[in-house]
Amino acid sequence: MSKLEEIxxxxxxxxxxxxxxxxxxxxxxDAVGVKSASVHYHFPTKGxxxxxxxxxxxxxxxxxxxxxxxVTHAPKKLIERYIEACRYAIAKQDxxxxxxxxxxxxxxxxxxxxxxxxxxxxxxxxWLAKVYMRMTNVGxxxxxxxxxxxxxxxxGAMILARTLKDPDAFDKAVKQIATS
Amino acid sequence: MSKLEEIxxxxxxxxxxxxxxxxxxxxxxDAVGVKSASVHYHFPTKGxxxxxxxxxxxxxxxxxxxxxxxVTHAPKKLIERYIEACRYAIAKQDxxxxxxxxxxxxxxxxxxxxxxxxxxxxxxxxWLAKVYMRMTNVGxxxxxxxxxxxxxxxxGAMILARTLKDPDAFDKAVKQIATS
DNA sequence: ATGAAATTACCTATCAGTAGATAGGGTGTT
DNA sequence: AACACCCTATCTACTGATAGGTAATTTCAT
Numbered sequence: 001m002s003k004l005e006e007i008x009x010x011x012x013x014x015x016x017x018x019x020x021x022x023x024x025x026x027x028x029x030d031a032v033g034v035k036s037a038s039v040h041y042h043f044p045t046k047g048x049x050x051x052x053x054x055x056x057x058x059x060x061x062x063x064x065x066x067x068x069x070x071v072t073h074a075p076k077k078l079i080e081r082y083i084e085a086c087r088y089a090i091a092k093q094d095x096x097x098x099x100x101x102x103x104x105x106x107x108x109x110x111x112x113x114x115x116x117x118x119x120x121x122x123x124x125x126x127w128l129a130k131v132y133m134r135m136t137n138v139g140x141x142x143x144x145x146x147x148x149x150x151x152x153x154x155x156g157a158m159i160l161a162r163t164l165k166d167p168d169a170f171d172k173a174v175k176q177i178a179t180s
Numbered sequence: 181m182s183k184l185e186e187i188x189x190x191x192x193x194x195x196x197x198x199x200x201x202x203x204x205x206x207x208x209x210d211a212v213g214v215k216s217a218s219v220h221y222h223f224p225t226k227g228x229x230x231x232x233x234x235x236x237x238x239x240x241x242x243x244x245x246x247x248x249x250x251v252t253h254a255p256k257k258l259i260e261r262y263i264e265a266c267r268y269a270i271a272k273q274d275x276x277x278x279x280x281x282x283x284x285x286x287x288x289x290x291x292x293x294x295x296x297x298x299x300x301x302x303x304x305x306x307w308l309a310k311v312y313m314r315m316t317n318v319g320x321x322x323x324x325x326x327x328x329x330x331x332x333x334x335x336g337a338m339i340l341a342r343t344l345k346d347p348d349a350f351d352k353a354v355k356q357i358a359t360s
Numbered sequence: 361a362t363g364a365a366a367t368t369a370c371c372t373a374t375c376a377g378t379a380g381a382t383a384g385g386g387t388g389t390t
Numbered sequence: 391a392a393c394a395c396c397c398t399a400t401c402t403a404c405t406g407a408t409a410g411g412t413a414a415t416t417t418c419a420t
Contacts, residue, residue, distance in 0.1 A: 003369080003370090004369095017287050017288075018285060018287055018288040019199065019201065019284065019285045019288060021199065021201040021202055022201055022285060022287075022288045024404075024405060024406080025405080025406065025407085026404080026405080026406095034369090034370070034371090035370075035371060035372080036405095036406085036407090037370080037371065037372080037373095037407090037408085038369070038370050038371075040406080040407065040408080041368085041369060041370070042369085044407085045406075045407080046405095046406065046407090094287075096284060099343075100284070100336075100339060101284055101285075102343075103339040103340070103342065103343040104199065104276065104280070104281055104284035104285070104339055105198060105199045105202060105281075105284070105285075106339075106342050106343045107197050107198055107202075107274075107342070108197075108198040108199060108202040114343075117343055118343055118344060118345075121340060121343055121344060122344070144352060145352045145353075145355045145356070146356070148337075148340065148349060148352035148353040148355075149333060149352070149353050149354070149355060149356045149357075151336065151340060151353070152332075152333050152334075152335075152336030152337040152339070152340050152353035152354070153329060153332050153333045153336055153353075154332075154336065155332075155335070155336035155339055155340070156280075156331065156332030156333055156334065156335035156336030156337070156339075157328075157332040157336070159280060159283040159284055159286075159332070159335055159336075160283070160301060160328065160331060160332050160335070162283065162286050162287070163279075163282075163283040163286045163294075163297055163298055163301055164298060164301060164302070165298075169328055172324060172325045172328035172329070173325075173328040173329050173331070173332035173333075174329070174332070175325045175328075175329060176325070176326070176329045176356070176357075176360075177329075177356075180356075183395080183396090184395095204378075204379060204380080205379080205380065205381085206378080206379075206380095214395090214396070214397090215396075215397060215398080216379095216380085216381090217381085217382085217396080217397065217398080217399095218395070218396050218397075220380085220381065220382080221394090221395065221396070222395085224381085225380075225381080226379095226380065226381095
């Protein structure tokens with residue numbers, strides 16, 4: 001793994017744990033084993049780093065989710081997969097979803113980071129809406145609302161679980177979307 | 181309104197907009213018309229201020245919600261009231277719920293602020309569970325899960341709406357808890 | 361194949377600004 | 391006199407960012 005990749009990965013980890021304003025270039029540099037000027041070499045501004053991290057996260061996340069219209073997977077299984085990705089973040093990593101964290105502090109973000117955060121959510125909603133559309137008795141408007149509801153619920157559930165220091169809180173909170 | 185109250189109110193507003201690490205004593209002082217040392221006079225550390233703000237917010241929020249067991253109000257109406265409180269934050273103020281914001285960055289908070297944030301969520305869940313318990317065909321476990329689900333959904337819905345710059349996203353996201 | 365130029369990726373040193381916090385002082389009210 | 395509430399001045403630590411430098415690697419021209 002190159003230093004560039006290590007910087008991106010370390011930044012992701014720190015943001016997911018403490019937010020965009022909770023880490024510094026020097027901390028990244030220390031963790032990676034370079035100096036902060038070297039982080040600036042790859043990313044001239046903090047916003048540049050933030051935007052790249054968010055974009056990479058979106059791509060990675062959607063890749064892991066797979067094709068929402070794959071006939072080999074029942075819609076319910078795909079919803080479960082979505083939930084499981086977020087549960088993993090909480091139960092195994094004790095970290096927020098990157099864009100959930102960025103979304104909370106959206107008003108304080110540089111424009112490009114905010115834009116990438118928005119794109120994450122748009123793509124998540126799109127993915128979920130496609131899955132819900134494959135279910136019977138769910139119209140376009142209903143699928144959309146469910147998609148919004150699912151994204152909101154898992155993001156909120158992660159906040160709840162972390163605040164209450166109770167991973168079970170995540171499961172309780174998502175129960176309804178998991179079974180509907 | 182005393183300066184002390186102004187400090188608390190201003191801090192609440194800034195945290196709800198930008199998070200705990202997105203404001204400083206000097207900014208509070210400027211906004212209130214005093215110097216930062218005066219903010220320190222009332223609150224020796226930032227954590228002291230954060231904890232007081234969070235506690236005051238919890239009390240104010242629960243007071244506004246009212247008695248969950250009041251027979252004058254149908255459970256559905258009370259759930260709507262809960263949702264409306266959060267919609268107002270987004271639609272009229274473009275701000276997060278204070279403890280939703282603090283919850284996102286919980287790992288970076290001083291202990292007392294984190295504790296007050298936890299208490300907010302515990303009390304919200306307790307309030308909602310009491311409301312759901314008054315509905316027919318909802319057992320204790322079901323009420324609990326719905327309460328967790330409702331809190332999670334509205335917190336996530338606020339993040340979504342703010343990130344997407346679309347207050348309607350809030351309504352789409354909470355639709356299922358509003359109608360169930 | 362070879363040497364020069366260009367590029368990449370790091371470094372030291374530094375800048376300007378900001379943050380939480382503290383010591384000591386002043387003023388008005390009770 | 392005691393207290394509440396403010397102030398100036400300052401401290402330490404930290405932040406994002408920049409200028410100039412070096413060494414290794416790659417590319418280009420001959």
